[in-house]
Amino acid sequence: MLKIFKADLHIHTCLSPCTELDMSPKRILTSALDKGLDILGICDHNSTANSSAVMTAAKTLDIHVIPGMEVASEEEVHVLALFDDIKNALKLQEYVHKNLPGENDPEAFGMQVFVNEKEEVLGFEDKLLIGATTVPLEEIIRQIHNWDGLAIASHIDREAYSILGQLGFIPDGIGLDALEISPRVSFEEAFQRYKTPYPICTSSDAHYPDDIGKSFTSFLLEEGTVAEMKKAFRNEEGRKVLNKD
Amino acid sequence: MNLNTIIKKLQLNVLSGQENLSIDVSSGYTSDLLSDVIANSKEKNLWITLQIHQNIIAVAKLKDLAGIIIVNNREPNEDTIEKAKEEKVPLLCTSLMAFEVSGKLYTLMNE
Numbered sequence: 001m002l003k004i005f006k007a008d009l010h011i012h013t014c015l016s017p018c019t020e021l022d023m024s025p026k027r028i029l030t031s032a033l034d035k036g037l038d039i040l041g042i043c044d045h046n047s048t049a050n051s052s053a054v055m056t057a058a059k060t061l062d063i064h065v066i067p068g069m070e071v072a073s074e075e076e077v078h079v080l081a082l083f084d085d086i087k088n089a090l091k092l093q094e095y096v097h098k099n100l101p102g103e104n105d106p107e108a109f110g111m112q113v114f115v116n117e118k119e120e121v122l123g124f125e126d127k128l129l130i131g132a133t134t135v136p137l138e139e140i141i142r143q144i145h146n147w148d149g150l151a152i153a154s155h156i157d158r159e160a161y162s163i164l165g166q167l168g169f170i171p172d173g174i175g176l177d178a179l180e181i182s183p184r185v186s187f188e189e190a191f192q193r194y195k196t197p198y199p200i201c202t203s204s205d206a207h208y209p210d211d212i213g214k215s216f217t218s219f220l221l222e223e224g225t226v227a228e229m230k231k232a233f234r235n236e237e238g239r240k241v242l243n244k245d
Numbered sequence: 246m247n248l249n250t251i252i253k254k255l256q257l258n259v260l261s262g263q264e265n266l267s268i269d270v271s272s273g274y275t276s277d278l279l280s281d282v283i284a285n286s287k288e289k290n291l292w293i294t295l296q297i298h299q300n301i302i303a304v305a306k307l308k309d310l311a312g313i314i315i316v317n318n319r320e321p322n323e324d325t326i327e328k329a330k331e332e333k334v335p336l337l338c339t340s341l342m343a344f345e346v347s348g349k350l351y352t353l354m355n356e
Contacts, residue, residue, distance in 0.1 A: 075298050136298065136322065159280060167300045168279030 002238055005224050008032065008216040009041030010070070010080055010154065010180060010203035013050040017110035017130050019207045024119045025050070025057040027209045032063060035213030039063070039224040041082050041203070043070040045129040046096050048089040049114055055086065057117035064224030070154060071096055072132035073140045078154035078161045080180065081144040084226045088147035095143055099135045102128030137163070141175050150226050150233075151175065155182040155205060156194070170196065178233050178241075183215035187243045199233040199241055218242040246270050246354050248311055248335060251291065254353055255314075255339065255346060260326055262312060262335030270311040272354065275347045279304050286310060291350065293343050297321040302328040302336075312336070314350075316343045 011032075014023045032040050040063060042051040051067035058065045067089040068082035083089040103126055104112055112125035133140070144151040156179045159165040163179075170176070178199040181190045190200050201217040220240040221228040232239035249266045252259060259266070271289040276282050277296050282304050286292060289311045294301065297319050305313050312335030315321060321329075321336065329336040339346055 075296060159278070165278060165280045166296075167298055168283050168304050169300065171298070171300055 002220050002222055004242065005038040005064075005219045005221050006036060006213075006216045007039035007041070007201075007219055007224070007229070008035075008037050008203050008206070008213050009039070009066070009068070009082060009152065009201065010043050010205045011040055011212060012044055012070075012205070012207050013042060013054065014111075014113045014115060015044040015047055015050040015125060015129070016207070017045070017104060017106070017112050019110070021111075021113060022209055023207065024115055025054040025117050026119055028054060028212060029058055029061060029063065031209040031212040033061065035216075037063065037213050037216060039066060039219075039229075040212075041066045041068045041080065043068045043080050043082070045070050046072060046093075046100055046127070046131070046133065047112075047125060047129055048086070048093045049125065051089060052086055053115050053117045066224075066226060068149075069093060069096070071140050071144075072161065073137035074132060074134055075137055075166045076132045076161055077137050077163045077166045079137065079140055079144070079163075079176075080150075080152040080154055081140075082150040082152070082226050082229075083147060085148070088149060091147050092143060092149065096133055096135075097127060099133045100127055100129075100131060101134065102131045104128050104130070137167070138171075138174060145175065148226075150177050150230055152178045152180050152201065154180050157181050157185045157190070170198070177230060181215075200243060201233075201241060202243075248291070251350065251353065252337060255341075255349055257314060257337040257339050260321070260336040260338060261329035262333050265312070265333050265335055268311050268335075270354070273347060273350045274310075275343055283308065293347055293350070295319055295343065297325055299325040299328050301325065302332055302334050305334045306332050310334075314339060314346055316341060316346055
């Protein structure tokens with residue numbers, strides 16, 4: 001049976017250098033449940049390493065946690081990659097890390113903290129997660145699809161690190177599954193402004209617990225999975241994006 | 246100033262647009278944000294950038310730019326070069342970084 005799922009697909013954890021330790025699995029889940037969300041996408045910059053901790057912490061809860069990451073392409077376009085199977089997310093991560101130069105300087109960019117579901121610090125990521133890969137956007141999207149993932153262009157209404165800001169317009173045949181708008185823009189404004197054939201979704205890009213669910217997308221789905229959302233973006237089998245403000 | 250003169254003085258490597266090298270360059274514009282180039286570059290500007298995505302050709306065409314200088318020895322991919330040839334947009338390469346090539350072009354055009 002189809003039902004409505006409220007999804008916030010773009011949430012950073014304490015692994016992203018631009019967040020604090022309060023973006024821990026428990027805090028994220030408490031805030032998400034408070035906001036009545038059904039699906040959460042865990043998307044740290046160029047890493048999926050903390051996804052499993054949030055998934056484990058959510059096991060006894062009525063919420064679907066989707067492993068993912070926010071990949072930066074060579075052009076410095078940010079793209080969300082979301083997967084049903086964490087193994088595939090880890091395969092993309094392996095590819096991304098092979099093509100991600102630089103080492104983090106915690107003083108300059110912030111700490112990159114690995115945690116487990118009990119909020120214990122497991123270590124620190126040394127790679128420069130805030131940096132960009134050396135891979136063109138088209139190839140990043142191909143890799144995401146290769147591992148059955150969903151590829152969504154991040155915050156297209158922002159100038160910095162968005163496909164429209166960096167590349168001016170959306171290249172033909174780029175193969176994106178959807179475009180994300182930030183909480184600053186309503187669906188109505190987005191449809192008027194962008195006049196795009198691509199499906200649009202909105203998410204919070206939360207860096208603080210209170211930001212989680214600041215905007216979310218309502219989907220009509222059978223279950224809270226990437227495969228189902230893929231169908232919704234394509235309007236298949238009754239699955240839908242209910243993009244109303 | 247004539248684009249051909251600039252190519253010779255700055256020793257740029259020409260990848261495409263050979264038929265449009267006698268064009269008069271109005272000024273330079275240095276930016277890696279394509280949305281900014283669309284918003285602020287002017288007709289017949291010579292655009293200096295490190296972006297090598299094929300969208301740069303469409304932007305050059307849209308804004309009627311004189312050509313594009315790719316800095317830092319970066320190599321545009323096949324798609325970009327193909328598109329530049331099709332659209333007859335001069336795609337020029339240099340080992341200089343954006344700061345150096347912008348400075349040299351500025352000096353040359355204000356001599």
